[in-house]
Amino acid sequence: xxxxxxxxxxxxxxxxxxxxxxxxxxxxxxxxxxxxxxxxxxxxxxxxxxxxxxxxxxxxxxxxxxxxxxxxxxxxxxxxxxxxxxxxxxxxxxxxxxxxxxxxxxxxxxxxxxxxxxxxxxxxxxxxxxxxxxxxxxxxxxxxxxxxxxxxxxxxxxxxxxxxxxxxxxxxxxxxxxxxxxxxxxxxxxxxxxxxxxxxxxxxxxxxxxxxxxxxxxxxxxxxxxxxxxxxxxxxxxxxxxxxxxxxxxxxxxxxxxxxxxxxxxxxxxxxxxxxxxxxxxxxxxxxxxxxxxxxx
Numbered sequence: 119x120x121x122x123x124x125x126x127x128x129x130x131x132x133x134x135x136x137x138x139x140x141x142x143x144x145x146x147x148x149x150x151x152x153x154x155x156x157x158x159x160x161x162x163x164x165x166x167x168x169x170x171x172x173x174x175x176x177x178x179x180x181x182x183x184x185x186x187x188x189x190x191x192x193x194x195x196x197x198x199x200x201x202x203x204x205x206x207x208x209x210x211x212x213x214x215x216x217x218x219x220x221x222x223x224x225x226x227x228x229x230x231x232x233x234x235x236x237x238x239x240x241x242x243x244x245x246x247x248x249x250x251x252x253x254x255x256x257x258x259x260x261x262x263x264x265x266x267x268x269x270x271x272x273x274x275x276x277x278x279x280x281x282x283x284x285x286x287x288x289x290x291x292x293x294x295x296x297x298x299x300x301x302x303x304x305x306x307x308x309x310x311x312x313x314x315x316x317x318x319x320x321x322x323x324x325x326x327x328x329x330x331x332x333x334x335x336x337x338x339x340x341x342x343x344x345x346x347x348x349x350x351x352x353x354x355x356x357x358x359x360x361x362x363x364x365x366x367x368x369x370x371x372x373x374x375x376x377x378x379x380x381x382x383x384x385x386x387x388x389x390x391x392x393x394x395x396x397x398x399x400x401x402x403x404x405x406x407x408x409x410x411x412x413x414x415x
Contacts, residue, residue, distance in 0.1 A: 121171050121203070121282065121314075122147040126180035128166055128338075140166040141177070142338040148316065150281070153308050155325035155346070156318045158335035159360035164318050165208070167335060168284050171316070172196075172203035201230060204275035206268075208287040208318075213271045214259035219250065222259050222270060226278040237277075244273040247310075248303050265296040269303070276307070282314040283307070289324060301328060326350070326364040327386065334361070347383040366390040373397065 128141040140163050148154055158164040169175040170182050173189050173196040182189050189199055207213055216222035223241035232240070245255065248269040254262065259270050268288055275283060285304065289297040305328045308315040319325050325332060325346065332349045334342040336359045342349045349356075350363045353371065362368075370382045370390060378397040384390040 120147055120149045120183075120185065122183040122186075123170065124181045124183070126170060126177045126182065128170070128175065129178045132178060139338050141170075144180075144338075144340050146333065146340060146343060148282075148314060150314055151312050152331060153305070153315045153329050154317070155329035155332045156316060156335065157320065157322065157325055157332060157361065159320065162335040162359075163338040164335045165286055166338075168205065168286060168316060168318055171282070171284055172200045172205055174205065201226070201278050202280055203282040203284065204278055204280035205284045206271050206275050206286065206288060208290055213274060214267060217258065218256045219245070219259050219262075219270050220255040223274045223277050226274055230278060240277040240279070241273070244276040245270070247276060247307055248273045249299070265292050265300065268292075268300060272304075280313065282316065284316045284318075286318045287320070288317070289319070289321075297324065304328070320361075322350070322356075322362060323364045326366075334359070351383050370394075 123144055123146050126141055126144045127139070130136070130138045130140055142163075144163075144167065156164045156168065166175065170177060173182070176190055184199055184203065187194065189196060214222055216225060220238070220241055223244055224237040227237040227240045242255075250266065250269050250273060254266065254270075259267060262270065272283075272285070272288070283304075288304065289300050292300065301324060304315060304317065307313070317325060317329060329346060332342065332344065332346045333340060334349060334356070341355070341359065342352065350367045353363045353367065356363055366384065366387060367382065370380045370384060370393070373380045373394065374382055378394075379400055380397045381389070381393040384393050
């Protein structure tokens with residue numbers, strides 16, 4: 119299963135004085151089971167890009183394929199597509215509207231034609247997967263905190279059992295603990311269910327910890343598409359786009375400038391720890407060798 123874009127362009131307000139190119143000749147393919155990050159500054163085109171994945175937006179030109187089928191071909195069932203490619207918006211209140219949490223999460227399975235028993239089973243399973251406790255099931259979703267609303271919105275999409283889960287800034291506005299909790303749950307879901315996850319963020323530190331592939335958008339174009347460690351090696355280019363590399367990358371760069379033999383492309387905190395420890399050991403051995411040489415002299 120895959121999503122493929124071929125030379126996709128998208129214009130807002132075409133033919134008017136307000137015409138703006140949001141996407142410019144974007145081509146990419148995302149395969150089944152990938153955990154992909156999409157990052158870029160405000161206005162870079164990342165949110166416009168992901169709305170093409172399930173047909174919420176039609177490209178001005180170019181083609182979008184799901185499992186090698188053009189989703190804008192005559193007769194293509196885009197409603198069914200949205201059961202397979204689920205999108206969680208940045209602001210979860212846009213997706214929450216039922217009287218209580220359980221009813222809200224049942225909405226998608228209900229539209230899929232499932233029985234009430236199946237709807238409830240899927241809803242409860244999805245709520246448990248995102249860490250929403252039973253005491254919240256009969257509460258209005260609008261009584262919940264921002265983090266809980268996001269969990270319920272994610273559960274509502276998961277209950278449809280999509281093959282692809284697309285999340286637009288799922289941690290925006292959350293405190294550090296809430297952000298870590300949400301991202302940990304998403305990573306666990308991806309590992310447990312083997313689904314494709316596409317995570318949109320403006321934080322390099324967030325995506326650095328979880329994704330296996332990173333797409334950087336800049337001014338409507340795909341600037342980078344590679345492993346995170348390779349993308350982070352382009353610090354100056356990222357900064358020119360209004361982005362920053364993860365903090366650990368700056369620490370490693372500073373250590374290298376001070377003569378430590380560290381790997382500045384370390385992609386995780388664990389890798390950064392290991393390369394720093396190795397560099398310290400090398401520095402210690404070199405110091406011991408120099409001291410021994412001085413004693414002999």
